[in-house]
Amino acid sequence: MxxxxxxxxxxxxxxxxxxxxxxxxxxxxxxAEVRTNTNTNNRCYKKDTSGDITLRTVGDYRHSEESTITVSMNVSVNDIKKLIEEKENVKIGHIVIESYKDGSWTYIYKRHNINKNDYSLQQLGVEDQDWVYYYAQ
Structure with a gap:
C-alpha cells in the first residue's frame, strides 16, 4: 500500500x-507576436497574420509552365503541395520554395526539411511572389 x-x-x-x-x-x-526566423535570412514575420499571398509555381521538366497560386499565409507546406497537385493534376514528390532578391536565389524551404512540412508559409518567411518549384513523381 x-x-x-x-x-x-x-x-x-x-x-x-x-x-x-x-x-x-x-x-x-x-x-512571441513578432519573431525572427533564422532560416530565412532573419526576416521578421507576425505570427497571427493570415493575409493572402500569391506564389509563382514552376514544375519539373514534365510540367514546366509558370503559373500562380494564391493562398493564405497560414497554410502549411503540405497544404501547398496538395493545392498544386489538385490545380496542376499531378502527383508531387517534393517542393522547393525559393526567393529571388537582389539578383540571387535563396532557399526558403528545401525538400530535405521534412520536419518543416507543417510550418506555415508565414513561419518560413515566404513573401509575395516567391517561387515554388515542384517535382512530379
Missing part, C-alpha cells in the same frame, strides 16, 4: 511539473 502511495505521489509530482511546463510554453508563445 505504501508503495502505491509513493508511486501516486511521484506521478502527481511529475504531472504538476508537466502542467507548469505547458503553461510556460503557452505564455512564451503568446509573447
Amino acid at each position: 505504501n508503495r502505491l502511495r509513493s508511486e501516486l505521489y511521484d506521478f502527481n509530482s511529475k504531472l504538476e511539473k508537466l502542467e507548469e511546463r505547458v503553461a510556460d510554453l503557452e505564455a512564451s508563445e503568446k509573447k
Whole structure:
C-alpha cells in the first residue's frame, strides 16, 4: 500500500511539473507576436497574420509552365503541395520554395526539411511572389 502511495505521489509530482511546463510554453508563445526566423535570412514575420499571398509555381521538366497560386499565409507546406497537385493534376514528390532578391536565389524551404512540412508559409518567411518549384513523381 505504501508503495502505491509513493508511486501516486511521484506521478502527481511529475504531472504538476508537466502542467507548469505547458503553461510556460503557452505564455512564451503568446509573447512571441513578432519573431525572427533564422532560416530565412532573419526576416521578421507576425505570427497571427493570415493575409493572402500569391506564389509563382514552376514544375519539373514534365510540367514546366509558370503559373500562380494564391493562398493564405497560414497554410502549411503540405497544404501547398496538395493545392498544386489538385490545380496542376499531378502527383508531387517534393517542393522547393525559393526567393529571388537582389539578383540571387535563396532557399526558403528545401525538400530535405521534412520536419518543416507543417510550418506555415508565414513561419518560413515566404513573401509575395516567391517561387515554388515542384517535382512530379
